[in-house]
Amino acid sequence: MQKYLKPSVFILSTIPFLVILYKIFLNKLGPEPVKEITHFTGEWTLIFLCLTLSMSPLKRLTNLSVWVSYRRTLGLFVFFYATLHLLTYVGLDYRFDWQPILDDVVKKKYIFIGFAAWLLLIPLAITSSKKMVKLLKNNWKKLHRLVYIIAIFWISSLYMVIKNDFF
Amino acid sequence: MIKFKNSEITPENIYKKRRSFIKSIGLGASSLAISAIPFANKSSASERDKLTSYKDITTYNNYYEFGTSKSDPYRNSKTFKTTPWEISIEGEVEKPIKLSMEEISEMFVSEERIYRLRCVEGWSMVIPWMGFSLSELLSKVNPTNKAKFVEFESVYDPAQMKGQRYPVLNWPYNEGLRIDEAMHPLTTVVTGLYGKKLPNQNGAPLRIFIPWKYGFKSAKAIVKIKFVENMPTSSWMWASPREYGFYSNVNPNVNHPRWSQATERVIGEGVWAPRIKTLMFNGYGDEVANLYTGMDLKKYF
Numbered sequence: 479m480q481k482y483l484k485p486s487v488f489i490l491s492t493i494p495f496l497v498i499l500y501k502i503f504l505n506k507l508g509p510e511p512v513k514e515i516t517h518f519t520g521e522w523t524l525i526f527l528c529l530t531l532s533m534s535p536l537k538r539l540t541n542l543s544v545w546v547s548y549r550r551t552l553g554l555f556v557f558f559y560a561t562l563h564l565l566t567y568v569g570l571d572y573r574f575d576w577q578p579i580l581d582d583v584v585k586k587k588y589i590f591i592g593f594a595a596w597l598l599l600i601p602l603a604i605t606s607s608k609k610m611v612k613l614l615k616n617n618w619k620k621l622h623r624l625v626y627i628i629a630i631f632w633i634s635s636l637y638m639v640i641k642n643d644f645f
Numbered sequence: 646m647i648k649f650k651n652s653e654i655t656p657e658n659i660y661k662k663r664r665s666f667i668k669s670i671g672l673g674a675s676s677l678a679i680s681a682i683p684f685a686n687k688s689s690a691s692e693r694d695k696l697t698s699y700k701d702i703t704t705y706n707n708y709y710e711f712g713t714s715k716s717d718p719y720r721n722s723k724t725f726k727t728t729p730w731e732i733s734i735e736g737e738v739e740k741p742i743k744l745s746m747e748e749i750s751e752m753f754v755s756e757e758r759i760y761r762l763r764c765v766e767g768w769s770m771v772i773p774w775m776g777f778s779l780s781e782l783l784s785k786v787n788p789t790n791k792a793k794f795v796e797f798e799s800v801y802d803p804a805q806m807k808g809q810r811y812p813v814l815n816w817p818y819n820e821g822l823r824i825d826e827a828m829h830p831l832t833t834v835v836t837g838l839y840g841k842k843l844p845n846q847n848g849a850p851l852r853i854f855i856p857w858k859y860g861f862k863s864a865k866a867i868v869k870i871k872f873v874e875n876m877p878t879s880s881w882m883w884a885s886p887r888e889y890g891f892y893s894n895v896n897p898n899v900n901h902p903r904w905s906q907a908t909e910r911v912i913g914e915g916v917w918a919p920r921i922k923t924l925m926f927n928g929y930g931d932e933v934a935n936l937y938t939g940m941d942l943k944k945y946f
Binding site: 502505507508509510511512513515570571572573578581582585586588638639 | 701704705768900903904905907908910912913915916919920
């Protein structure tokens with residue numbers, strides 16, 4: 479039983495990606511498809527962030543250590559969906575036209591902190607392997623506390639972009 | 646609500662063909678001086694000026710009276726009653742008047758006017774409106790010399806308009822123009838689109854459209870037009886003065902605080918289509934730039 483659970487978590491985590499691919503190629507995203515993809519990938523980044531963060535509390539609540547073993551997979555999917563989100567914005571929306579992108583990163587707070595969150599995810603993704611955990615020892619835990627900052631950044635960014643943020 | 650029989654509605658593809666046919670005759674005669682091959686001229690601009698589909702125009706709307714999601718107006722406006730309807734023109738005028746929709750359609754001839762609609766959110770459509778210049782309607786009253794601005798008030802009817810049950814904006818929706826802007830021939834009273842009666846979700850029975858300003862300036866379902874002395878505070882200025890100015894002219898050089906206005910997405914062009922550059926005054930600069938001579942448009946955004 480146990481040995482099937484981890485692969486299942488992986489397969490389930492790819493479903494949002496398959497859904498968006500299906501919608502793109504069957505033209506099911508409505509009049510503003512690029513915006514839909516941006517929102518979709520941004521939202522799933524947030525969902526995976528929450529899932530990743532809930533594994534330790536679940537372990538404590540249920541007294542089952544198995545939860546923590548899904549954390550790496552879920553965490554890497556945070557990076558995966560955040561990267562898709564970034565690529566949608568930079569590639570699909572702005573066609574790697576750097577001038578307006580740089581303008582946005584500097585001027586728009588929500589893009590700045592969203593981008594910062596993605597940058598902070600990189601070291602976490604690189605050091606996610608078992609080897610790295612051993613190599614970094616106590617520092618690994620310290621480094622991976624960055625996830626809290628990333629979550630705060632991502633949520634603030636989303637909060638700011640919500641249309642009626644002035645209410 | 647008038648119901649159209651299917652047979653009365655011109656299919657969109659035939660509508661477009663008919664238009665291009667009329668255009669080809671019209672252009673052939675009138676544009677000889679500009680170009681010997683009118684179609685060559687036409688094709689260079691054709692991608693930009695391609696009409697947005699009737700479906701997208703009527704299912705993708707910002708009309709908060711019917712809900713804040715863009716698909717809400719289509720869904721929630723189906724039973725909205727537009728008859729009887731009366732528009733009152735009042736304020737700083739010698740003799741205020743009230744006109745019913747029937748009177749308005751008898752007094753003014755609607756013509757087809759194809760204009761680009763640029764939403765402040767960064768997308769655009771090209772819409773074949775039916776309408777006439779607002780100046781024709783306003784000429785029915787004599788403004789006093791105190792009148793400097795024109796205020797537009799949309800209908801307030803929370804029983805029929807779900808969105809008005811929530812304080813999303815300070816209902817009724819309110820917009821305004823300077824008198825010279827209101828009298829400009831491009832400022833249009835809209836009564837229809839694609840040769841049909843104006844759909845409820847697009848502002849039936851009567852709305853205005855100001856092609857060189859962001860879409861929200863073009864108030865829908867208007868019941869009151871008021872000449873006033875002082876600059877009105879529009880609903881959006883009231884909601885967020887930092888984000889929405891009184892003028893709200895389309896201007897690629899002045900960014901919205903939360904997003905760039907340099908480019909726009911063309912609705913209906915699909916996922917692989919690139920953004921296009923936003924033009925100053927939405928491309929109507931030749932006609933309207935002189936209204937703002939000497940004004941700092943960064944300050945008066």
